[in-house]
Amino acid sequence: MKNRIIVLLIVMLTAGSPLFAQDHKTATSFKPVLEHRILAGFNFGATAPVGLPNTIRKINSYWSEFSPSLGYELSYRATSKWGAAIGVKLDYKGMQVKDEVMYFPTIITTKDGASFSGDFTGKNKTIVHNAYVTIPVSAVFTPNDRWRFNLGGYAAWLFSSSFYGSVHDGYIRNGGSTGEKIIIDEATFDFGKELRKFDIGLQGGAAYRVGKKLSVTGNLAWGLRPIFSDDFKGMDFPMYNIYLMLGVAYKI
Structure with missing residues (x-):
């Protein structure tokens, strides 16, 4: 029995040696290469808190604004499976939400x-539509000819800001929760000039090749820096850019 096992192992190793040799040849024959890609798609998501604060009692509706994304990526494949990439993108990130708030x-x-500064109770509508120049940096893993995965971070600079809305059917306690109660039929707010000019976060995604040079792709960008400064009085909670880009990548 022991001899049969030894013979079987020898046969398996002998049969498998051409495959190992072929894999070794593929790995050693690979030459590092630069790759160029054009990226295009749309961002879907929200500029929102992580977790719903207790001052927001009900979300009545939400929809994404028209938020295109267009960019260029340069990647370096150091081995057949691993590499790194850096890019530059024009990213629009926006949404609309209607909710009911208390204090x-x-x-x-x-x-x-x-103008009143205080605690509002009633209905609210918020519209966000911001534009960033984004620099993503990623580690890239390419397990086969079809799939490509990336994970890294990004830095983004705001060059066009829009954050405004309206409140109605409620009241505000002017100066704070114990202040004078003032009935509000309708009022507006505009915080576009209060947004921070710099954002930073994590990003990662995947691409699936559907043609010789064309791939479909998805990439999630999760901001780590609140869009307003800590001393801003128009919001009582931090808000972050959390958006998923769905689109295509074309290798040039």
Whole structure:
């Protein structure tokens, strides 16, 4: 029995040696290469808190704004499976949401020009549409001819900002939760100029090749820096850019 096992092992090793030799030949014959890609797609997601704060009592509706993404990526494949990539993208990130809030710290302006800072209770509509120049940096793993995975971080610079909305059917406690109660039929807010000019976060995704040079791709970017500074009084919780880009990549 022992002799049969030894013979079987010898046969298996002998049969498998051409495959090992072929894999070794593939690995040693690979030459590092630079790859260029054009990326295009749309961002879907939200500029939102991580977890719903207790001042937001109900989300009535949400939808994504028209948020295209267009960019270029340069990657370096050091081996047949591993490499690194850096890119530059024009990213629009936006959404609209309607909700109901209670004792929500904010700053609003009524139709007659009066401004109030305090805790609002009622209905709210917020519209966000911001544009960034984004620099993503990734480690890239290519297990086969079809799939390609990336994981890394990004830095982004805001060059166009829009964060505004309206409140209605409620009241505000001017100056704080114990302040004078003022009925609000309708008022507006505009915090576009208060947004930070720099964002940083994590990003990662996957691409699947559907043609000789064309791939479909998805990439999640999760901001780690709140879009407003810590001393901003228009929101009582930090908000982050959390968006998924779905699109295509074309290898040039």
